[in-house]
Amino acid sequence: xxxxxxxxxxxxxxxxxxxxxxxxxxxxxxxxxxxxxxxxxxxxxxxxxxxxxxxxxxxxxxxxxxxxxxxxxxxxxxxxxxxxxxxxxxxxxxxxxxxxxxxxxxxxxxxxxxxxxxxxxxxxxxxxxxxxxxxxxxxxxxxxxxxxxxxxxxxxxxxxxxxxxxxxxxxxxxxxxxxxxxxxxxxxxxxxxxxxxxxxxxxxxxxxxxxxxxxxxxxxxxxxxxxxxxxxxxxxxxxxxxxxxxxxxxxxxxxxxxxxxxxxxxxxxxxxxxxxxxxxxxxxxxxxxxxxxxxxxxxxxxxx
Amino acid sequence: xxxxxxxxxxxxxxxxxxxxxxxxxxxxxxxxxxxxxxxxxxxxxxxxxxxxxxxxxxxxxxxxxxxxxxxxxxxxxxxxxxxxxxxxxxxxxxxxxxxxxxxxxxxxxxxxxxxxxxxxxxxxxxxxxxxxxxxxxxxxxxxxxxxxxxxxxxxxxxxxxxxxxxxxxxxxxxxxxxxxxxxxxxxxxxxxxxxxxxxxxxxxxxxxxxxxxxxxxxxxxxxxxxxxxxxxxxxxxxxxxxxxxxxxxxxxxxxxxxxxxxxxxxxxxxxxxxxxxxxxxxxxxxxxxxxxxxxxxxxxxxxxxxxxxxxxxxxxxxxxxxxxxxxxxxxxxxxxxxxxxxxxxxxxxxxxxxxxxxxxxxxxxxxxxxxxxxxxxxxxxxxxxxxxxxxxxxxxxxxxxxxxxxx
Numbered sequence: 167x168x169x170x171x172x173x174x175x176x177x178x179x180x181x182x183x184x185x186x187x188x189x190x191x192x193x194x195x196x197x198x199x200x201x202x203x204x205x206x207x208x209x210x211x212x213x214x215x216x217x218x219x220x221x222x223x224x225x226x227x228x229x230x231x232x233x234x235x236x237x238x239x240x241x242x243x244x245x246x247x248x249x250x251x252x253x254x255x256x257x258x259x260x261x262x263x264x265x266x267x268x269x270x271x272x273x274x275x276x277x278x279x280x281x282x283x284x285x286x287x288x289x290x291x292x293x294x295x296x297x298x299x300x301x302x303x304x305x306x307x308x309x310x311x312x313x314x315x316x317x318x319x320x321x322x323x324x325x326x327x328x329x330x331x332x333x334x335x336x337x338x339x340x341x342x343x344x345x346x347x348x349x350x351x352x353x354x355x356x357x358x359x360x361x362x363x364x365x366x367x368x369x370x371x372x373x374x375x376x377x378x379x380x381x382x383x384x385x386x387x388x389x390x391x392x393x394x395x396x397x398x399x400x401x402x403x404x405x406x407x408x409x410x411x412x413x414x415x416x417x418x419x420x421x422x423x424x425x426x427x428x429x430x431x432x433x434x435x436x437x438x439x440x441x442x443x444x445x446x447x448x449x450x451x452x453x454x455x456x457x458x459x460x461x462x463x464x465x466x467x468x469x470x
Numbered sequence: 471x472x473x474x475x476x477x478x479x480x481x482x483x484x485x486x487x488x489x490x491x492x493x494x495x496x497x498x499x500x501x502x503x504x505x506x507x508x509x510x511x512x513x514x515x516x517x518x519x520x521x522x523x524x525x526x527x528x529x530x531x532x533x534x535x536x537x538x539x540x541x542x543x544x545x546x547x548x549x550x551x552x553x554x555x556x557x558x559x560x561x562x563x564x565x566x567x568x569x570x571x572x573x574x575x576x577x578x579x580x581x582x583x584x585x586x587x588x589x590x591x592x593x594x595x596x597x598x599x600x601x602x603x604x605x606x607x608x609x610x611x612x613x614x615x616x617x618x619x620x621x622x623x624x625x626x627x628x629x630x631x632x633x634x635x636x637x638x639x640x641x642x643x644x645x646x647x648x649x650x651x652x653x654x655x656x657x658x659x660x661x662x663x664x665x666x667x668x669x670x671x672x673x674x675x676x677x678x679x680x681x682x683x684x685x686x687x688x689x690x691x692x693x694x695x696x697x698x699x700x701x702x703x704x705x706x707x708x709x710x711x712x713x714x715x716x717x718x719x720x721x722x723x724x725x726x727x728x729x730x731x732x733x734x735x736x737x738x739x740x741x742x743x744x745x746x747x748x749x750x751x752x753x754x755x756x757x758x759x760x761x762x763x764x765x766x767x768x769x770x771x772x773x774x775x776x777x778x779x780x781x782x783x784x785x786x787x788x789x790x791x792x793x794x795x796x797x798x799x800x801x802x803x804x805x806x807x808x809x810x811x812x813x814x815x816x817x818x819x820x821x822x823x824x825x826x827x828x829x830x831x832x833x834x835x836x837x838x839x840x841x842x843x844x845x846x847x848x849x850x851x852x853x854x855x856x857x858x859x860x861x862x863x864x865x866x867x868x869x870x871x872x873x874x875x876x877x
Contacts, residue, residue, distance in 0.1 A: 316689035320569040379619040384792040401561035
């Protein structure tokens with residue numbers, strides 16, 4: 167008996183294929199039952215209310231409140247506003263939709279979904295912000311000066327370094343502006359106090375890390391940040407001079423849009439800045455204020 | 471001797487290992503009377519309240535960072551270097567300085583700190599010769615971590631490691647690459663981009679970044695002798711550019727920055743010579759010994775550095791120790807948030823508890839491990855005595871041995 171038993175074991179793998187049809191074949195009653203499925207087919211769900219209704223227009227996903235998005239107003243996030251203004255300046259027709267980082271394929275806003283035409287409905291790959299300049303060059307109507315000269319490249323470091331760091335401090339770390347911060351980024355996310363506190367902590371921590379990383383110093387010093395921003399805005403004002411646009415261009419460029427994205431948000435009366443240090447700095451340079459008004463006029467008419 | 475300049479010490483045949491310190495030393499050397507200032511290679515960022523070198527101590531007033539030092543000296547009347555610049559030139563100078571501090575710092579960090587080979591062969595030994603013994607364990611890794619963060623912020627940090635990978639992969643080329651299923655892996659060679667190995671792409675991209683950087687400085691200089699003007703000598707930003715460019719010329723195992731600078735931008739090398747030879751013959755630098763902090767201070771700095779390196783705790787501790795977010799303006803001074811200390815203390819307690827739990831867990835007898843039983847070997851009869859094959863053969867009915875059936 168023992169041998170018989172053990173002789174079964176090595177044979178088992180061989181036995182399975184030979185008996186396979188018996189196992190795989192579905193018994194007739196079950197097969198009949200399965201053939202009755204699906205018993206009922208529901209109509210497809212309706213698309214969510216916020217999903218794009220008109221797909222023939224490009225859609226830019228930005229940080230913005232839902233009401234402002236419907237009216238196409240400026241975003242409250244500098245990097246979103248920069249591209250929003252730039253696309254408007256280059257004459258592209260698009261809608262804005264309120265979104266957040268989690269919705270973005272690259273993890274950062276803004277991104278653009280180009281219009282899908284009827285003959286190629288599948289071509290709607292999202293365009294990340296670093297490709298938007300090319301997109302605008304291909305699809306835009308007005309010619310935006312592109313070729314950045316060396317001077318522009320050096321002045322860009324003001325925007326990505328001094329002004330950006332001061333902005334991060336003013337919005338995220340400066341305690342008087344907590345109310346504004348939570349109004350913009352925290353209240354829309356959740357109603358739960360625990361979630362809000364966590365997000366506030368995470369945002370502050372991320373902003374602090376970002377500042378420290380870019381400056382290579384171990385502590386955030388607000389005086390130094392504001393002093394740097396003041397010097398940077400002063401230098402921008404000096405290089406703008408009495409011209410309409412930066413670096414003597416005939417029409418506004420991406421650089422103008424980037425400067426606008428900060429100056430507009432600092433001068434916008436609808437944002438309740440409590441710590442007005444940066445706002446006061448910008449107001450000291452009338453030509454920067456006029457520059458902002460000029461772009462606001464072009465992109466959004468007179469409404470603010 | 472009212473001005474004390476604290477810097478990182480000399481390395482690579484240059485006066486300092488840090489670009490801003492090098493710029494500051496060169497500027498002081500050229501533009502301030504020798505008897506007005508002293509140079510101290512303190513090699514310890516903690517001497518200044520901002521934890522940053524170069525730092526200037528003027529009768530108890532501390533200023534740190536190159537641009538801050540220059541503006542402090544200008545406003546206190548020690549330095550009249552930038553006085554006769556037009557507003558537009560002043561704006562340009564600021565923009566160049568900001569450009570150097572972001573893009574230049576990113577490139578220097580990539581070539582000297584991020585690249586593992588350059589770090590092991592060049593930079594770390596240089597720091598080891600600057601620092602006193604136990605600090606060589608804590609300070610250089612912290613500096614490197616900061617440099618990596620900076621390079622990553624510029625988006626070029628990953629390139630250095632990829633460039634270094636060139637050697638390891640070319641040396642392992644004899645070992646054929648296999649896929650996960652064990653087949654020989656063939657490189658897809660469909661056009662030039664596929665034929666490039668990742669390390670070549672990284673080298674090309676790093677070269678591209680370097681060319682961008684140099685071309686901006688080159689165009690800024692144009693036909694002039696210095697960045698902003700021709701005859702009336704350099705201004706402060708020229709010395710800063712000198713500091714950054716000199717450190718890019720350090721010979722590293724993969725001297726991409728050096729090669730690009732010397733091959734394609736020879737005019738910038740001339741610029742370096744012009745800055746160096748400005749002001750006639752070089753006066754010897756007189757280094758002053760840093761005030762000795764004693765063995766206790768040394769141990770304190772070492773303990774501080776080690777604590778900062780503890781994962782989970784070091785961050786909060788460092789922020790509490792170094793001021794975290796300072797609120798300025800309304801006389802708040804530096805607000806040391808006591809909650810950060812609590813977080814640090816809690817972190818320390820939790821990590822000690824975790825270590826204790828781990829030790830305890832290791833000491834316990836293993837849970838769920840298979841129990842070993844030792845039995846006398848079964849008597850092997852029939853074909854089983856021929857090992858594995860034998861037992862398989864014996865399983866076949868053909869080899870059934872009726873005799874072995876129990877009766």
